Amino acid sequence: MNLPISGTVYGVLLNFHGEVQALEPQMNQPPYKAAPRAPILYVKPANTWSAHGAAIPVPARVPQVEVGATIAMVMGRDVQAARSSDAIDSVAGYVLMNDLSIPHASFFRPPVKFKCLDGFLGVGPQLRAAAEAGDPAGFALEVHVNGVLKQSLRFADLVRNASQLLADVSAFMTLHAGDVLMLGCGPGRPLAQAGDRIDISAPGFATLSNTLAPEGSAA
Numbered sequence: 683m684n685l686p687i688s689g690t691v692y693g694v695l696l697n698f699h700g701e702v703q704a705l706e707p708q709m710n711q712p713p714y715k716a717a718p719r720a721p722i723l724y725v726k727p728a729n730t731w732s733a734h735g736a737a738i739p740v741p742a743r744v745p746q747v748e749v750g751a752t753i754a755m756v757m758g759r760d761v762q763a764a765r766s767s768d769a770i771d772s773v774a775g776y777v778l779m780n781d782l783s784i785p786h787a788s789f790f791r792p793p794v795k796f797k798c799l800d801g802f803l804g805v806g807p808q809l810r811a812a813a814e815a816g817d818p819a820g821f822a823l824e825v826h827v828n829g830v831l832k833q834s835l836r837f838a839d840l841v842r843n844a845s846q847l848l849a850d851v852s853a854f855m856t857l858h859a860g861d862v863l864m865l866g867c868g869p870g871r872p873l874a875q876a877g878d879r880i881d882i883s884a885p886g887f888a889t890l891s892n893t894l895a896p897e898g899s900a901a
Contacts, residue, residue, distance in 0.1 A: 685733055686777055686809040687756060689860030692851075693781055693797075695722040697841050697866030704869050721842065721850050726781065726803045734807035734888070737895040738782065739800060740876045747802075747894065749874055750781030750867035751825045751833060751882045753818070756809060761848060761857040769848035772857075773812045778823070778882050778890040780804030781867055804880070806890040815886065818844040818865065823884035825872055832872035837865060 696702050696718065732738050740747060758774030782802040784795075815821075821837040842850060844865060848857070857863060874880055874894055882890040 685731060685805050686807070687731075687805060687860070687862050689757065689858060689862055691726040691731075691754070691803065691862040691864075692857075693724045693726055693750075693752075693864045694847065694851075694866050695724070697721070697847065698835070698868040699839050699841055700869035701866070702841060720854070721847060723851065724797060727798060729800050730798055730803040732801045732804050732892060734805070734890050735892070736801070736804075737893050737899075738802065738804065739897040739899075740894050741799070741897045744784055746785065746873040746875050747782045748785045749825055749827070749833070749872045749880055750779075750783060751823055751835065751871075752779050752781055752864045752867045753777070753821050753823065753837065753884065753887075754779050754862045754864040755818075755844060755848070757857050757859050757861045757863070758812070759859050761852045764849050764852045766846045766849035768845075769852065770812075770818075770845040772848065773844070774859075775809040775811045776815050776818070776821075776887075777809050777862070778806030778884060778887050779864060780880060780882055780890060780892060781864065785873070804882070804890055804892040806882075806888060808888040810887055821865075821884060823882060823887075826881040826883070827872055827874050827878050829879075829881075833868070833870055835868045839868070840866060
């Protein structure tokens with residue numbers, strides 16, 4: 683695959699205000715009984731990566747998948763215990779991603795079996811340089827399924843902006859040059875099924891397109 687990424691890919695949950703508001707009633711229930719205080723991270727290993735234009739296999743047991751459109755930061759150097767004021771200087775660029783998952787109710791500990799299926803991370807065709815992209819708070823994206831607009835996101839609605847997210851994550855783990863950290867997928871994620879085409883677009887970014895295919899038929 684010809685991809686603009688090579689390091690470990692980390693996803694983050696509950697980083698849009700609308701997402702937090704929708705799940706807030708569940709956060710005070712057992713076993714946690716409180717909202718999370720640190721970023722909720724998970725890994726999308728290399729088996730999940732799919733290039734722009736690739737067909738993504740969907741197992742027969744999965745009637746629908748959840749589309750997790752996002753923009754991710756790619757580290758230009760190691761980041762450890764960064765200050766929020768200058769953490770963003772460690773970012774080399776940004777890339778569109780489609781973080782697919784099987785719909786599920788868990789939000790504190792995303793189950794691997796729902797999020798790490800083969801091919802379940804579409805990766806945009808190009809890295810947009812950080813110097814060109816400007817403030818990530820100005821990012822916006824749209825998701826079209828079979829040509830129909832299904833979701834719009836504005837990254838001004840993040841709970842932790844890009845710099846704060848980097849600072850909070852690097853406080854307890856090192857992000858190495860080449861590693862990738864998603865900004866979050868937001869509320870109202872659309873559903874799609876085998877046979878559907880998903881297009882994720884954002885101003886200044888090359889569009890990310892993938893088609894879902896029944897498992898065994900994807901090339």
